[in-house]
Amino acid sequence: MEHLIVGFQDVLNPATLFWVAAGVTLGYVLGAIPGLGKATGVAVAIPLTFYLAPAAALGMLIGIAKGSAAGSAVSAILLNTPGEPSSAPTAMDGYPLARQGKAQKALKMGLFASVIGDFVSTMILIGLAAPLASYALLIGPVELCAILLFSLTFVGGLSGRSLTKGLIAAAFGVFFATVGLEAETFIPRLTFGMLELDDGIALVPIAIGMLAVAEMIVQAGNIKALDVESAQISDGASREDRVVLASEWRRCLPVIARGTLIGSVVGILPGLGASVGSFLSYGATVRASKTPEKYGTGMIEGIAAAESADNAVVPSSLVPLFALGIPGSVIAALLIAAFILHGLTPGPLMFKQQPRLVADVYAAMICASLIMLVIGYNGQRLFAQIIRVPLRLIIPGVLLLCCVGAYMETGSVFSIYVMLFFALLGFFARKLDFSFVTFLIGFVIGPSLELTFRQSIQILDHQAVNLSGHPIAIVFILLTLATVWWTTRDNGRTAASQQRGDCGQTDPTEAETKHIKKGG
Amino acid sequence: MKHSTEKHTTGRHLLGAAVALALGWTGFATAASAADDYPTGPITMMVGYAAGGQTDLVARATAKVMSEQLGVPINVVNKPGAGGAVAARELQKAKPDGYTVLFQASTVINSAPFIMERVDFTPDDFEYAGMITAYQVGLATQKDAPFDTLAEFVAWAKENPGFSYGSLSPEARMYMEQIAKKEGLEANIVPLKGGGDMINVILGHQVVLALSGGIHKKYPDEMKMIAALTTFRHPSDPDVLTIDENGYELGMDSRTTLILPKGTPRPVLDNLATALKAAETDEDFKKIIAAANIPIMYFDANGAAKEMADSYANNKRIMESVGIIQK
Numbered sequence: 001m002e003h004l005i006v007g008f009q010d011v012l013n014p015a016t017l018f019w020v021a022a023g024v025t026l027g028y029v030l031g032a033i034p035g036l037g038k039a040t041g042v043a044v045a046i047p048l049t050f051y052l053a054p055a056a057a058l059g060m061l062i063g064i065a066k067g068s069a070a071g072s073a074v075s076a077i078l079l080n081t082p083g084e085p086s087s088a089p090t091a092m093d094g095y096p097l098a099r100q101g102k103a104q105k106a107l108k109m110g111l112f113a114s115v116i117g118d119f120v121s122t123m124i125l126i127g128l129a130a131p132l133a134s135y136a137l138l139i140g141p142v143e144l145c146a147i148l149l150f151s152l153t154f155v156g157g158l159s160g161r162s163l164t165k166g167l168i169a170a171a172f173g174v175f176f177a178t179v180g181l182e183a184e185t186f187i188p189r190l191t192f193g194m195l196e197l198d199d200g201i202a203l204v205p206i207a208i209g210m211l212a213v214a215e216m217i218v219q220a221g222n223i224k225a226l227d228v229e230s231a232q233i234s235d236g237a238s239r240e241d242r243v244v245l246a247s248e249w250r251r252c253l254p255v256i257a258r259g260t261l262i263g264s265v266v267g268i269l270p271g272l273g274a275s276v277g278s279f280l281s282y283g284a285t286v287r288a289s290k291t292p293e294k295y296g297t298g299m300i301e302g303i304a305a306a307e308s309a310d311n312a313v314v315p316s317s318l319v320p321l322f323a324l325g326i327p328g329s330v331i332a333a334l335l336i337a338a339f340i341l342h343g344l345t346p347g348p349l350m351f352k353q354q355p356r357l358v359a360d361v362y363a364a365m366i367c368a369s370l371i372m373l374v375i376g377y378n379g380q381r382l383f384a385q386i387i388r389v390p391l392r393l394i395i396p397g398v399l400l401l402c403c404v405g406a407y408m409e410t411g412s413v414f415s416i417y418v419m420l421f422f423a424l425l426g427f428f429a430r431k432l433d434f435s436f437v438t439f440l441i442g443f444v445i446g447p448s449l450e451l452t453f454r455q456s457i458q459i460l461d462h463q464a465v466n467l468s469g470h471p472i473a474i475v476f477i478l479l480t481l482a483t484v485w486w487t488t489r490d491n492g493r494t495a496a497s498q499q500r501g502d503c504g505q506t507d508p509t510e511a512e513t514k515h516i517k518k519g520g
Numbered sequence: 521m522k523h524s525t526e527k528h529t530t531g532r533h534l535l536g537a538a539v540a541l542a543l544g545w546t547g548f549a550t551a552a553s554a555a556d557d558y559p560t561g562p563i564t565m566m567v568g569y570a571a572g573g574q575t576d577l578v579a580r581a582t583a584k585v586m587s588e589q590l591g592v593p594i595n596v597v598n599k600p601g602a603g604g605a606v607a608a609r610e611l612q613k614a615k616p617d618g619y620t621v622l623f624q625a626s627t628v629i630n631s632a633p634f635i636m637e638r639v640d641f642t643p644d645d646f647e648y649a650g651m652i653t654a655y656q657v658g659l660a661t662q663k664d665a666p667f668d669t670l671a672e673f674v675a676w677a678k679e680n681p682g683f684s685y686g687s688l689s690p691e692a693r694m695y696m697e698q699i700a701k702k703e704g705l706e707a708n709i710v711p712l713k714g715g716g717d718m719i720n721v722i723l724g725h726q727v728v729l730a731l732s733g734g735i736h737k738k739y740p741d742e743m744k745m746i747a748a749l750t751t752f753r754h755p756s757d758p759d760v761l762t763i764d765e766n767g768y769e770l771g772m773d774s775r776t777t778l779i780l781p782k783g784t785p786r787p788v789l790d791n792l793a794t795a796l797k798a799a800e801t802d803e804d805f806k807k808i809i810a811a812a813n814i815p816i817m818y819f820d821a822n823g824a825a826k827e828m829a830d831s832y833a834n835n836k837r838i839m840e841s842v843g844i845i846q847k
Contacts (some may be wrong), residue, residue, distance in 0.1 A: 086650060137723050137724040140724045195639075196601055198605075199601050340811045349741075412606075455710045458684055458711075516650055
């Protein structure tokens with residue numbers, strides 16, 4: 001604790017705070033741009049920090065990661081094009097809210113949920129890094145496999161109006177995830193001789209293509225109607241549309257608490273990532289809600305659920321890095337290099353050898369949370385104006401950014417082709433009302449599920465009996481079975497009683513067309 | 521940004537070609553004089569792995585030193601894919617003028633062609649400006665494991681059939697298959713994705729042994745190495761025998777190599793080699809490399825070409841002897 005006070009003394013000076021704030025701002029803007037996310041931001045900024053003091057440099061890099069997780073909500077809400085794949089669920093309810101003239105309210109809730117998730121998760125990192133990390137090691141491939149299997153059942157809750165279509169989309173996601181070198185024999189699957197596909201299809205071009213580019217095509221399709229509507233939207237006509245009301249706070253706080261918890265746990269577990277966190281939190285919230293059919297039409301809880309989990313993943317994914325030296329996420333892997341350059345080797349020894357520098361980093365992380373609140377709060381007023389810009393001006397700009405974003409990660413034009421292919425797929429998915437959310441869940445979870453399943457078979461020595469030594473896995477397998485039974489029963493009943501078919505979330509496009517019809 | 525430079529280079533290239541055509545023999549003279557005052561502009565250094573890994577770390581540190589030496593900026597560009605083969609293909613298409621280089625593990629040339637059907641590189645397809653660090657590949661296990669050497673492990677494994685071994689590459693699988701075949705062991709080979717995954721399963725006691733590309737050296741309190749899989753003993757563990765010394769002739773080496781397109785002028789290679797040598801004694805570079813526990817083993821242009829040819833021949837012999845490729 002006294003270390004932390006010293007840490008604050010080191011960080012609370014104009015120079016260090018400036019760099020942390022610069023990092024958060026940079027991250028916030030990068031996050032808001034489709035395709036340019038935390039990973040790109042941190043990777044590009046690492047050389048820039050060579051010349052800064054360690055506390056400022058590490059604070060800036062972590063600031064970028066935190067800022068971009070929050071910033072990605074902005075474009076999700078305003079343009080229905082999530083800045084990062086992990087903010088896709090934010091767009092579900094955020095965009096309908098923005099279209100209803102409640103952009104500022106949605107942005108504020110997104111920001112508050114982000115900051116709370118981030119702050120609590122940072123506290124978890126500071127207080128529990130060491131003890132939690134040793135528990136995380138108990139979660140081996142067998143347990144992870146069972147947890148991932150359980151996660152897949154959330155597909156049921158996110159399938160939209162048709163469970164069958166949701167499952168088909170998820171199956172397609174898993175299918176595309178099988179492309180690349182097979183993990184055990186290294187035989188290339190479905191690569192058609194292209195070396196670029198050996199490592200599989202990257203998530204970023206897929207997500208940009210399916211979410212952002214496809215959305216821009218759809219919007220270009222009814223540009224007239226949307227332009228008319230944009231002119232009509234008076235941003236925040238009444239105070240109620242601009243601020244988060246006390247009643248909404250009451251409804252959202254438990255959602256944020258759950259999202260933060262889910263995000264923190266997902267962050268600590270190896271190899272899951274922010275997308276899994278936000279999708280799970282959104283799915284859990286829809287499932288827990290008494291009115292799941294309203295999700296997708298502008299439920300503010302949806303934003304709270306997705307954003308709190310999305311941001312909570314970032315600090316907690318540093319837990320395995322700090323406590324054991326194991327990178328739990330791409331960001332953590334990138335940060336290792338930066339930490340070493342600045343004289344801090346991540347791992348248990350760093351608490352003994354460099355307690356002061358660790359405290360500095362912690363203090364910088366807390367400052368970054370608060371700075372994020374200030375910058376986001378002032379920025380959202382400015383960002384909200386985007387909604388009034390005619391779409392014919394926005395679409396070309398977003399498309400350009402999409403191409404840049406797809407290109408950045410691998411530095412090859414091939415990724416842009418991948419993006420275009422999935423834009424086409426995403427376009428038809430929207431038109432035919434297939435959920436791209438379940439597609440992405442299948443794609444994100446599929447490869448990890450396959451790998452951990454194969455690992456489990458080897459570790460269990462090909463004997464199902466050996467599962468008895470893995471109680472955590474057994475619990476999750478039982479939970480999975482129970483959920484599947486519950487979902488199918490529930491779904492059968494809903495289908496029978498509700499012929500209107502308004503169960504689950506509605507596609508944002510649907511909500512938007514409905515709204516246009518109402519407005520015109 | 522990167523894209524526009526590329527276009528720019530192509531433009532220059534076309535112009536150069538046109539001039540060369542018009543003037544006939546002067547084409548050669550232009551190339552020679554260009555090589556003499558090399559470098560005059562920024563250099564693009566490709567890395568065939570994603571940002572954040574061990575090779576990327578070394579590449580960025582090397583780029584910093586070389587940039588200071590050569591007086592021009594060096595931009596590190598990550599082009600991950602197929603263990604570097606995607607980047608190597610891209611390098612083959614680049615102009616051999618020294619402004620596009622690849623910083624990569626030598627495995628992309630001395631091992632990938634034997635493992636991946638669609639990769640057919642040979643050492644003669646590229647030029648080499650030097651090598652700077654070596655990978656300390658070895659068999660790693662928990663610090664408290666009941667064996668300290670490969671021989672002791674084999675004895676233990678005979679008593680414990682059905683043990684788990686972590687493998688993150690075809691080579692890793694080959695090692696255990698060969699040892700198991702020779703000694704009659706019953707091994708479960710657990711597929712892993714990358715070094716982070718390897719650390720997880722070792723520290724979490726999910727496997728008893730795993731192949732490590734060198735990352736285990738960062739965990740001296742939790743892990744130990746029982747055999748080096750290189751042809752030399754590791755500078756960090758001089759007492760641990762190599763796999764060859766254990767009686768299995770399977771040792772293979774990989775080193776970070778500065779690779780250039782075929783036809784790059786000799787003065788350019790030497791220029792780069794001299795700049796690379798500065799890394800050997802650079803304090804910052806040594807600090808970064810030491811933190812990651814990677815040994816510096818410098819080779820100049822000639823040494824690198826010889827090492828690449830030798831290791832290619834050695835690996836080919838091993839792959840043939842174990843039946844991965846036909847003679």
